[in-house]
Amino acid sequence: MKSARPNPIEFRREIIPSRMLKRDASGNLVESAVPLEFRLDPLTGRSCRVVPFSPERIIRPDLADLEKRSRELTCPFCPPLLEQITPKFTPALFPGGNIRVGKTYGFPNSGPYDVYGAVFVMSDRHFVRLDEFTVGTVRDALLAAQTYLRRVRTIDPQVNYHFVAWNYMPPSGGSLVHPHVQSNAGYFPTNYQRQILDASDRYFEEKGTNFWSDLLEQEKQSGERYVGRIGDTYWLTGFVPQGRLSDVITIFPGRSSITELSEKDLHDFASGLLRVFGYLDRLNLLSFNMSTYSGTSAKSFWAHARLTPRATLLYSPIETSDQFYYQILQDENICILPPEFAAGRLKKQFSEGPDGQSAK
Ligand SMILES: [Zn+2]
Known part of the structure; x- marks a missing residue:
């Protein structure tokens, strides 16, 4: 249903050419203009540059070799080591010492990044490829991570900031290939949490809407980046991505925090993630970072998640990182897979689904 009022969001983008004399096939110099696209995030004002790259040049990583090398190391998340060497929660937090949901096993992160930190090992299988995840496996891990956050906020009401995150495979910064997600919670926001929470509050104060x-x-109206809906979860790509290969955003309308999601919502979220995994697999992108974002009032902020693919660089035979000085030292993303291209591919995946079921 169309809104009666004009939508106040402005997607600002400008294309400016960079000129040079390029060599043609015969080695002659020819004046050329390389188009550079500059974008501004409609919420935070953060900028990014879009410089498209042919997805055909993405080289599929050698997973067999990665799996072999990872098995030559001792994996603390493989049974029986997992339950023998990992820490336990304090009795005040979880009297049983652990969280178990289905095959997920949760325990404190021995090297925490915040006042509260936990790891959730999703499977007793050491190596799970993107096309081998099931909705139940992913849902149970999210449920366990949510159980942890709910309990933390019950026993420590000063905890205002938290998230669930997932590093999948080494290019994402994940140090172990054994699949696991993490929950972090504490008293101070991260830089990005603070930016989006403050900007969402400002938007609400100025415009009176969320x-x-x-x-x-x-x-949804433009369709340029909208992908689809599964239950009460909505999927799109971000106009200004955080990652080099475009971000997939999941919005949970009407809920301010990930702790408010029902088990059905988490099932739908997992089901959508499996569709995203299918999209990644088809593009030979076999690693990602994912994080949720939560606030305190659904008036100004809706809980959501971002997933961004990661890769050792694409066309490089020497395992070059996908991050360089622009991201690390200039805090500016160079996106090489345009969000509109990613949305088009994702729509196809969502129409097929991981299980033959179409998303609405
Ligand atoms: Zn393992």
Whole structure:
């Protein structure tokens, strides 16, 4: 249903050519213009540059070799070591010492990044390829991570900031290939949490509406980056990605925090993630980072998640990182897989589904 009022979100983008004399096939110099696209995030004002790269040049990583090398190391997440050497929660937090949901086994992160930190090993299988995950496996891990956050916030009401995150495979920064997600919670926001929470509050104060609701409505209308819906979870790509290969965003309307999601929501979220895994697999992108974002009031902020593919660089035979000085030292993303291209591919995957079921 179309809104009666004009949508206040502005997607600002500008294409400016960079000129040079390029060599043609015969080695002659020919004046050329390389188009550079500059974008501004409609919420935070953060900028990024889009410089498209042919996805055909993405080289599929050698997973067999990676699996072999990882098995030559001792994996602390493989049974029986997992339950023998990992820490236990304090009795005040979880009297049983651990969280178990299905095959997920949760325990404190021995090297925590915040006041509260936990790891959730998703499977007793050491190596799970993207096309081998099931909705139940992913849902149970999310449920365990959510159980942890709910309990932390019950016993320590000062905890205002938290998230569930997933590093999958080494290019993402994941040090172990054995599949696991993490929950972190504490008293201080990360830089990005603070930016989006403050900007969402400002948007609400200035315009009287919820940015995330306006964003979803506008993206659904334009269709440029909107992917689809599964239950009460909505999927799109971000106009200004955080990652080099475009981000997939999941919005949970009406809920301010990931702790408010029902088991059905988590099932739908997992089901969508499997569709995203299918999209990644088809593009030979076999690693990703994922994080949820939560606030405190659904008036100004809706809980959501971002997943961004990671890769040792694409066309490089020497395992070059996909991050360089622009991201690390200039805090500016160079996106090489345009969000509109990613949305088109994702739509196809969502229409097919991981299990033959179409998303609405
Ligand atoms: Zn393992």
